[in-house]
Amino acid sequence: xxxxxxxxxxxxxxxWAVTAARIxxxxxxxxxxxxxxxxxxxxxxxxxYEARAGQFNMLYLPGVGESxxxxxxxxxxxEPIVHTVRAVGNVTQTLARLSVGDSLGVRGxxxxxxxxDSVRGKDLILVxxxxxxxxxxxxxxxxxxxxxxxxxxxxxxxxRTPADLLYQDEYQAWRSDDIxxxxxxxxxxxxxxxxVGVVTLLVNRVGIVRSDRTMLFCCGPEVMMxxxxxxxxxxxxxxxxxxxxxxxxxxxxxxxxxxxxxxxHFVCKDGPVLRYDQVNRLMRVDSL
Amino acid sequence: xxxxxxxxxxxxLQTLLxxxxxxxxxxxxxTIRQQAIMYRSVRxxxxxxxxxxxxxxxxxxQLEESKSDQVFRFNSSPDSWKxxxxxxxxxxxxxxxxxxxxxxxxxxxxxxxxxxxxVRACDLAxxxxxxxxxxxxxxxxxxxxxxxxxxxxxxxxxGTAASTCFCTSMGDGPQCESGFDLVMTEIDRGFIIExxxxxxDEILTQLPTESARSEQHDAAKSEIQNAREAITKQFDxxxxxxxxxxxxxxxxxxxxxxxxxxxxxxxxxxxxxFCSTVDEVSNLSxxxxxxxxxxxxxxxxxxxxxxxxxxxxDTRSRYRQWLTHKLxxxxxxxxxxxxxxxxRCITCCxxxxxxxxxxxxxxxxxx
Numbered sequence: 327x328x329x330x331x332x333x334x335x336x337x338x339x340x341x342w343a344v345t346a347a348r349i350x351x352x353x354x355x356x357x358x359x360x361x362x363x364x365x366x367x368x369x370x371x372x373x374x375y376e377a378r379a380g381q382f383n384m385l386y387l388p389g390v391g392e393s394x395x396x397x398x399x400x401x402x403x404x405e406p407i408v409h410t411v412r413a414v415g416n417v418t419q420t421l422a423r424l425s426v427g428d429s430l431g432v433r434g435x436x437x438x439x440x441x442x443d444s445v446r447g448k449d450l451i452l453v454x455x456x457x458x459x460x461x462x463x464x465x466x467x468x469x470x471x472x473x474x475x476x477x478x479x480x481x482x483x484x485x486r487t488p489a490d491l492l493y494q495d496e497y498q499a500w501r502s503d504d505i506x507x508x509x510x511x512x513x514x515x516x517x518x519x520x521x522v523g524v525v526t527l528l529v530n531r532v533g534i535v536r537s538d539r540t541m542l543f544c545c546g547p548e549v550m551m552x553x554x555x556x557x558x559x560x561x562x563x564x565x566x567x568x569x570x571x572x573x574x575x576x577x578x579x580x581x582x583x584x585x586x587x588x589x590x591h592f593v594c595k596d597g598p599v600l601r602y603d604q605v606n607r608l609m610r611v612d613s614l
Numbered sequence: 615x616x617x618x619x620x621x622x623x624x625x626x627l628q629t630l631l632x633x634x635x636x637x638x639x640x641x642x643x644x645t646i647r648q649q650a651i652m653y654r655s656v657r658x659x660x661x662x663x664x665x666x667x668x669x670x671x672x673x674x675x676q677l678e679e680s681k682s683d684q685v686f687r688f689n690s691s692p693d694s695w696k697x698x699x700x701x702x703x704x705x706x707x708x709x710x711x712x713x714x715x716x717x718x719x720x721x722x723x724x725x726x727x728x729x730x731x732x733v734r735a736c737d738l739a740x741x742x743x744x745x746x747x748x749x750x751x752x753x754x755x756x757x758x759x760x761x762x763x764x765x766x767x768x769x770x771x772x773g774t775a776a777s778t779c780f781c782t783s784m785g786d787g788p789q790c791e792s793g794f795d796l797v798m799t800e801i802d803r804g805f806i807i808e809x810x811x812x813x814x815d816e817i818l819t820q821l822p823t824e825s826a827r828s829e830q831h832d833a834a835k836s837e838i839q840n841a842r843e844a845i846t847k848q849f850d851x852x853x854x855x856x857x858x859x860x861x862x863x864x865x866x867x868x869x870x871x872x873x874x875x876x877x878x879x880x881x882x883x884x885x886x887x888f889c890s891t892v893d894e895v896s897n898l899s900x901x902x903x904x905x906x907x908x909x910x911x912x913x914x915x916x917x918x919x920x921x922x923x924x925x926x927x928d929t930r931s932r933y934r935q936w937l938t939h940k941l942x943x944x945x946x947x948x949x950x951x952x953x954x955x956x957x958r959c960i961t962c963c964x965x966x967x968x969x970x971x972x973x974x975x976x977x978x979x980x981x
Contacts, residue, residue, distance in 0.1 A: 340720065341753045342706045342707055344707060344709070344720075346717060348715060386709075388711070388716055388900070388903040389894050389903045390894060429714075429715025429716045431716060547922060573920050574920060574925065575917070578892070581751065581752065582753065583889060583890045584888060584910070584912065587935070590943040595753070611862045611863065613925060613927060
């Protein structure tokens, strides 16, 4: 007697169980990047699914494989699950060819999350590189809904070109909620009026008025995170106030398959969101 | 021990096999296949490697006839018990394309009732290590747990050792201390047999055993002492965790990378290595898909692939990952070493890399 899958949702005894979902909406973001709204097929699953900012789902395309994708919007139970995905590997490129109405599998949510509660009353610097803004987007959602409990908030966003700046249609709305959104690009055409250069340049210029009460959440290429963190460290923010979301090969998402290890950490289970003092020494070692 | 030790005459070993079968266990025991000890289903004592032993060294494994008529005179082999609880290949789910889209199912976790005959002290330690990974962990592998709990473990104390054995350095052998249902020590004309669990008691009471005489007890003790003395390999594990992690950029990693073939043999024979990956096995129209979990290895190039590239893209970084995980970060993760001292990785390395020597070299160069 085979058992029909119900979504596992933190049900830690059956973490391989996959639940069916249907693509409810696809929105083109930047070149190669789309945002998908997924509706879980089972009504009970829809009404109970809950994730926290920074967590991820395993998206499963049968015959192709699974890919770990961060939640890019915090949804209430009953609402679609939102993922912004860059088409870069087998699974994500196949996903990019799917249409509204197509079905796929979901396992999750998995992993650690941004320590939003510990930012209350403090200033927050968000640093994102390229698609790295997607896992930070739920943090921005939360801040906008609870703006009063946070101090100064700025988002420093780097991308390869102006066209690669993710969610740029929304920056105006974020600014109107008193989030200081600054952008920089690696390369630009003559019509680009903004900054050109690495995101560290923005970090150097950002106003840090109380370093002991400022936190940083960071997601992007590791080299970018390393430089961004070095820049804020020089300005007196302690290691324990710095958080980053790391990328490793996540295959099982439950710390059983071994693929995602970084030193003692299973990035799928202990991460992806880790505090800088847990990983700073490890990140300095090449090819670890 | 829940019951006193008993003596089982060698010519009653078949009765033990029959008894296990009568108790609906499929007995898995040592057999000779392809000139190596391999664990297979056995019904008859004739299938056991009576009178065989082995010679082992770095990259050397050779079965030889022993001068004794003992059944368990051999040492660890390329095979291990790992695959009976954590199969090299197992189905974890299916996907079927229907008019309503993909439907997903998880296979039932039925486990065979196995009696594992001849599990050594290092093997028991390895099983305890994997319990921490798959069973006593944040996420539970239900299939592992079911297989593990269905199995009866008949352990055997070692009376001999290979040159690659170093269980005494890892503190888990050669005597079996816990984690078994029955334990046997092979002596002249039979076995001292003791129970370690209520399930073991149940089997033991059904066997035609005799009360063990004091000289038989002494013979069993001296067998284990013989094994202890035969272990010549010493592995200095003092502060190995900090030694390895403080020297992640040491030149010795380049040295071993020059010898290592990145073939993954060590991880395949290791009784604690637990890495796996999932293969998608589909029909031609991709409407019926089976997800198959397979053993994987940190020595495979694709193992660390991410969207941004391959994290460990050379042999140096892959060997370093294996050794530092096995001997250092494993402790952080599971509060135990990942090494039990069975020596399989030394014997089965085609170029004879000996992890204990790599650690010793690093220790010497940094002291």
